[in-house]
Amino acid sequence: MTLTPDPTEPWAAPVATAALEAVVDVPGSKSLTNRSLVLAALASEPTQLRSPLHSRDSALMVEALRVLGVGVDAVDADGRPDPEGPDLLVDPAPLRGGGHVDCGLAGTVMRFVPALACLADGPVTFDGDPRARQRPMGPLVDALRDLGAQVDDDGRGALPFTVHGTVALPGGAVEVDASASSQFVSALLLPAARFAAGIELSVTGPVPSLPHVAMTVDALRQRGVRVDVEPGAGTPARWTVHPGPISGGIVAVEPDLSNAGPFLAAALAVGGRVRVPGWPTTTTQAGDRLRDLLARMGAEVTLGPEGLTVSGTGTIAGLDEDLHDVGELTPTLAALCALAEGPSRLRGVAHLRGHETDRLAALVTEINRLGGHAEETEDGLAISPRPLHGARVETYHDHRMATFAAIIGLRVPGVEVVDVATTAKTLPDFPGMWTAMLAGSRTPAGRR
Numbered sequence: 001m002t003l004t005p006d007p008t009e010p011w012a013a014p015v016a017t018a019a020l021e022a023v024v025d026v027p028g029s030k031s032l033t034n035r036s037l038v039l040a041a042l043a044s045e046p047t048q049l050r051s052p053l054h055s056r057d058s059a060l061m062v063e064a065l066r067v068l069g070v071g072v073d074a075v076d077a078d079g080r081p082d083p084e085g086p087d088l089l090v091d092p093a094p095l096r097g098g099g100h101v102d103c104g105l106a107g108t109v110m111r112f113v114p115a116l117a118c119l120a121d122g123p124v125t126f127d128g129d130p131r132a133r134q135r136p137m138g139p140l141v142d143a144l145r146d147l148g149a150q151v152d153d154d155g156r157g158a159l160p161f162t163v164h165g166t167v168a169l170p171g172g173a174v175e176v177d178a179s180a181s182s183q184f185v186s187a188l189l190l191p192a193a194r195f196a197a198g199i200e201l202s203v204t205g206p207v208p209s210l211p212h213v214a215m216t217v218d219a220l221r222q223r224g225v226r227v228d229v230e231p232g233a234g235t236p237a238r239w240t241v242h243p244g245p246i247s248g249g250i251v252a253v254e255p256d257l258s259n260a261g262p263f264l265a266a267a268l269a270v271g272g273r274v275r276v277p278g279w280p281t282t283t284t285q286a287g288d289r290l291r292d293l294l295a296r297m298g299a300e301v302t303l304g305p306e307g308l309t310v311s312g313t314g315t316i317a318g319l320d321e322d323l324h325d326v327g328e329l330t331p332t333l334a335a336l337c338a339l340a341e342g343p344s345r346l347r348g349v350a351h352l353r354g355h356e357t358d359r360l361a362a363l364v365t366e367i368n369r370l371g372g373h374a375e376e377t378e379d380g381l382a383i384s385p386r387p388l389h390g391a392r393v394e395t396y397h398d399h400r401m402a403t404f405a406a407i408i409g410l411r412v413p414g415v416e417v418v419d420v421a422t423t424a425k426t427l428p429d430f431p432g433m434w435t436a437m438l439a440g441s442r443t444p445a446g447r448r
């Protein structure tokens with residue numbers, strides 16, 4: 001059993017004393033879990049999610065659906081009620097207004113659920129953590145209004161606001177500027193099969209994290225929804241979702257490949273080998289790009305029936321890469337860059353300034369606090385090699401800043417992580433998983 005760290009005390013990141021030889025079972029994907037929950041709520045029959053994520057972000061989504069009147073219950077693998085069961089059974093119902101949704105700091109909840117609430121039978125209020133009120137929302141709210149929804153906010157185009165659900169939404173052609181977050185596109189596509197005319201969505205600028213939009217399209221198609229994607233200059237120009245029913249049934253959730261990142265990065269930082277079982281052979285998850293990115297930083301990467309195995313020597317090459325498509329991986333890669341032999345440039349990630357914290361500012365501050373040399377560029381980071389030293393690392397309520405610090409702490413004695421419990425946003429027991437990885441013991445990590 002792992003003891004829950006005292007939230008008032010920083011966590012002493014463990015230093016690795018030997019090459020790694022670990023198998024790490026990573027819990028379900030946040031992005032797949034929360035899309036599956038939303039689509040299950042709109043489906044014409046129940047859905048059983050197999051091995052979804054159980055973490056703060058998924059719990060917020062489950063609670064949001066319950067507020068809207070949808071039944072969500074923990075079940076065992078056979079679908080029988082079991083409060084400790086690994087699966088979730090979603091029983092769709094006509095969406096109910098009158099409630100309040102707490103978005104926490106979950107981008108998927110604050111972007112996906114308001115679009116859903118347009119189909120409720122009354123007003124739904126939304127708010128979240130203090131930082132959630134600063135995360136970009138405006139273009140999505142404008143697009144919902146263009147589609148016929150009534151949204152009352154305080155004029156800032158941000159949380160808190162009220163969506164006045166009217167059971168049905170006309171839908172049709174609409175434009176959105178999704179340069180601040182791909183989640184605006186996903187939010188508009190997910191419920192669109194239930195809009196009277198579906199949606200014809202165009203974007204007015206570049207969209208980051210396009211694999212996440214592909215994931216949304218894939219999730220819709222898997223549930224029988226017709227989606228047409230018209231390519232534009234380097235980015236899809238238009239998505240058309242046709243109106244129609246959404247199917248349910250059994251939906252298996254892949255492990256979270258972005259959350260596998262810190263564990264795989266550990267093999268590079270320390271040397272040795274880390275294997276993540278259940279790595280899909282085809283996937284829309286952005287984390288799959290780790291295979292080529294870690295290889296370019298010096299890892300040997302093998303994908304087979306046993307999962308993904310990453311081996312390293314402890315020597316890391318710098319990285320020069322545009323991460324616009326996979327911005328979510330930036331903090332993990334930045335930790336490796338800070339430990340690398342040569343300089344790195346991480347580009348195309350200006351939108352990270354609107355994530356859980358301003359991640360560009362946070363990474364620069366914390367790398368420099370550890371003795372490194374990092375600078376913010378217009379759209380990313382420049383990191384040069386320097387000998388690092390221990391420090392108390394701030395995490396700014398950002399799960400990926402905590403895992404960033406843990407990677408550096410593997411090699412640098414005296415790294416203390418403030419509020420390591422913030423990792424519970426997407427990983428239920430990160431400190432326990434990390435310790436087990438270092439001990440070489442395999443635990444059913446993070447599963448409940």
Ligand SMILES: O=C(O)C1=C[C@@H](OP(=O)(O)O)[C@@H](O)[C@H](O)C1
Pocket residue numbers: 030031032107108180181182183186208209212327328351
């Ligand atoms: O749709 C999703 O599940 C996500 C989309 C991406 O958001 P942005 O496009 O805002 O970066 C990603 O970074 C986030 O972690 C999850």
Ligand SMILES: C=C(OP(=O)(O)O)C(=O)O
Pocket residue numbers: 105106107108328355356400426
């Ligand atoms: C940006 C992230 O989360 P969110 O879904 O809250 O946007 C993330 O997990 O890196």
